[in-house]
Amino acid sequence: MLRARVTLDGDFFVGEVDPRLFGGFAEHLGRCIYGGLYEPGHPSADEDGFRTDVLELVRELDMPVMRYPGGNFVSGYNWEDGVGPPEQRPRRLDLAWKSLETNRFGTDEFVAWCRKAGSEPMIAVNLGTRGPDAARSLLEYCNHRGGSAWSDLRRANGHPEPYGVKLWCLGNEMDGPWQMGHKTASEYGRVACEAAKLMKLTDPRIELVVCGSSGRGMPTFGAWETEVLDHAFDHVDYVSIHTYYGNADDDTPAFLSKPDEMGDFIEEVVACADSVAARRRSSRRIMLSFDEWNVWFHSHGGHKEIPDWSVAPPIVEDDYTVEDALVVGGMLITLLNHCDRVKIACLAQVVNVIAPIMTVTGGPAWRQTIFHPFAQASRFGRGSVLRQVVESPRYDARGRPGVPCLKSACVLEPATGGLTVFALNRCLQEELELTVELRALGNLRVAEWLTLRHDDLKAVNTRERPDNVAPQAAEGASVAGGTLTAVLQPASWNVLRLSQAG
Numbered sequence: 001m002l003r004a005r006v007t008l009d010g011d012f013f014v015g016e017v018d019p020r021l022f023g024g025f026a027e028h029l030g031r032c033i034y035g036g037l038y039e040p041g042h043p044s045a046d047e048d049g050f051r052t053d054v055l056e057l058v059r060e061l062d063m064p065v066m067r068y069p070g071g072n073f074v075s076g077y078n079w080e081d082g083v084g085p086p087e088q089r090p091r092r093l094d095l096a097w098k099s100l101e102t103n104r105f106g107t108d109e110f111v112a113w114c115r116k117a118g119s120e121p122m123i124a125v126n127l128g129t130r131g132p133d134a135a136r137s138l139l140e141y142c143n144h145r146g147g148s149a150w151s152d153l154r155r156a157n158g159h160p161e162p163y164g165v166k167l168w169c170l171g172n173e174m175d176g177p178w179q180m181g182h183k184t185a186s187e188y189g190r191v192a193c194e195a196a197k198l199m200k201l202t203d204p205r206i207e208l209v210v211c212g213s214s215g216r217g218m219p220t221f222g223a224w225e226t227e228v229l230d231h232a233f234d235h236v237d238y239v240s241i242h243t244y245y246g247n248a249d250d251d252t253p254a255f256l257s258k259p260d261e262m263g264d265f266i267e268e269v270v271a272c273a274d275s276v277a278a279r280r281r282s283s284r285r286i287m288l289s290f291d292e293w294n295v296w297f298h299s300h301g302g303h304k305e306i307p308d309w310s311v312a313p314p315i316v317e318d319d320y321t322v323e324d325a326l327v328v329g330g331m332l333i334t335l336l337n338h339c340d341r342v343k344i345a346c347l348a349q350v351v352n353v354i355a356p357i358m359t360v361t362g363g364p365a366w367r368q369t370i371f372h373p374f375a376q377a378s379r380f381g382r383g384s385v386l387r388q389v390v391e392s393p394r395y396d397a398r399g400r401p402g403v404p405c406l407k408s409a410c411v412l413e414p415a416t417g418g419l420t421v422f423a424l425n426r427c428l429q430e431e432l433e434l435t436v437e438l439r440a441l442g443n444l445r446v447a448e449w450l451t452l453r454h455d456d457l458k459a460v461n462t463r464e465r466p467d468n469v470a471p472q473a474a475e476g477a478s479v480a481g482g483t484l485t486a487v488l489q490p491a492s493w494n495v496l497r498l499s500q501a502g
Ligand code: AHR
Pocket: 027, 070, 071, 072, 073, 172, 173, 214, 292, 348, 349
């Protein structure tokens, strides 16, 4: 049997987990909004037209922050189209996704939905086809108390209290040639800086996310971050980072190594941000907002039969497998282990569009495979992440030699002294005996062990079989002499919960 060993010390931490690490993302794309969050006439719809079956599942994911309205969509969006009497709102061509946007759901509906979902809104402004002026108007509409044109419009629309939206994104993926209003780093850096200044003058309590690269593979990656931050460093709080992984070549060992690449990516963006700080002799640290991350490849190139300019077309809908859930679990572990610099992360997206929740329009909603590791990490991954010394057998993956079979994160809940060990066995054939040395962590005992695995790595959940892939209770883990021992099944995601024994 393979063996891996983790050593922990109760005094050695990576950092505190910001709860916003478990955020989500809702874009006007496909059936995310219409048929996902919002579907008046659906049997579960509430008085606002929100699907309560979806709301319940989102609450189960417990996403403290929700990014909106895009994504690529935001770079052509006129936010004014989405407020005011619904019957007077214009229908517009959404050039990002070649869809027809009815604007029936807009900023006011989104904020109302967030209140019900238990999420803090994180709103992106359009720095593609628009600029600083529209950005500061939207902020004034949302956050100013009243007595100005835009805040009085909000009040006239039936919302007397300011929304107090704290988190704002300065555009989306502005380095991408596909983006409406795509810019060079110097063009974007200037616009982002000026938008940031106007927005912080409008409401100094807000926090701002400036666009980093849309992916590590972009030719401008690295140079983009440093040039943009050279312009905007003093006015922004976070730099964004996005990644999606896939298994188009059906190479599962390589796919399972992707969460390690995500860790490299984070460390590179941190290095870029800190290099800008160093040149300025600044002790200020720009934190990271990983505001798009997920597995995405099943639906690539698969929308040819859907006519352009449809309303809420069923596009970008991935049916997630067990191995996708393992990769999402690994990505969550990467985020936890970088919680000292990644303060916000948004699983992209929340419903139907590359999402943990799937619905049938007019029909039921269910949990996709990736729902489970996210829900567990969101529930048990809040607290202090401990430093680990990991000894693990390794395997060579295509493009990445020496991948540790074990990927793990250990989170201490300071109030109770409880410890959660998230552990992924990436070996496809063999069991992995995991031992965790629990130094200076009190008298822990195993309270619960949940595992996610399936004989078929391509198994999915469907409308007919919504619980085909779900976590199961496992047995056989124990603590003796300050050492936790558990034998992890091949290709399995594990959540070992330890509590203080009296
Ligand atoms: O999440 C889907 C899309 O992926 C977003 O609109 C865009 O920002 C990214 O490229």
